Amino acid sequence: MAELRKTVLVVDKDERARESLVSALRRDYRALRAASGEAAIQMLQGEDVDVMLLDLHLPGIGGFDVLNITKENYPHIEVVVVTEVLELGVAIEAMRHGAFHYMAKDLDSEYWRLNSARWDRIEVPLYTVGNWGGSSLHLRGNTEG
Numbered sequence: 001m002a003e004l005r006k007t008v009l010v011v012d013k014d015e016r017a018r019e020s021l022v023s024a025l026r027r028d029y030r031a032l033r034a035a036s037g038e039a040a041i042q043m044l045q046g047e048d049v050d051v052m053l054l055d056l057h058l059p060g061i062g063g064f065d066v067l068n069i070t071k072e073n074y075p076h077i078e079v080v081v082v083t084e085v086l087e088l089g090v091a092i093e094a095m096r097h098g099a100f101h102y103m104a105k106d107l108d109s110e111y112w113r114l115n116s117a118r119w120d121r122i123e124v125p126l127y128t129v130g131n132w133g134g135s136s137l138h139l140r141g142n143t144e145g
Helices: 015-025 037-046 063-073 088-096 110-121
Strands: 007-011 030-034 051-054 078-083 101-104 128-132 136-140
Touching: 007 015, 007 037, 015 030, 030 037, 037 063, 051 063, 063 078, 063 088, 078 088, 088 101
Parallel strands: 007 030, 007 051, 051 078, 078 101
Antiparallel strands: 128 136
16 A cells, blocks of 8 residues: 655745745645635645644634634644744744644755654544534544554
8 A cells, every 4th residue: 555645734825935835845745735714724624634834824814713723623633833933922822722833934944854854753543533614524534544
């Protein structure tokens, strides 16, 4: 059986940053993209996402709201907050809301390479069943077992 690649959802309003992240991730991950909080939440309803790279500054539903909705409805998804400017207070708040990690959008840094390598160690439950979207039950996770 072929090895299943982790799926990473990049959520960023800035098209250039979003596409740079997706391009950098494609070699090792199945990379998806969303330009808004609403688009991200909608995508979660139809895709098996393992990791979300989340910019906090989004149009419509803000990043902290997306983080809260994700952790409440899809607790197996690890959310990595990515930002242009690192701020200690924001990092602490993101971790309190359930973020897995908080890091800068510096794709050329050794720090980025070392931390993105950790995503392969994130375990996705074999099966998780829940009421996502408020209307029906969905089977999520690795069904290949």
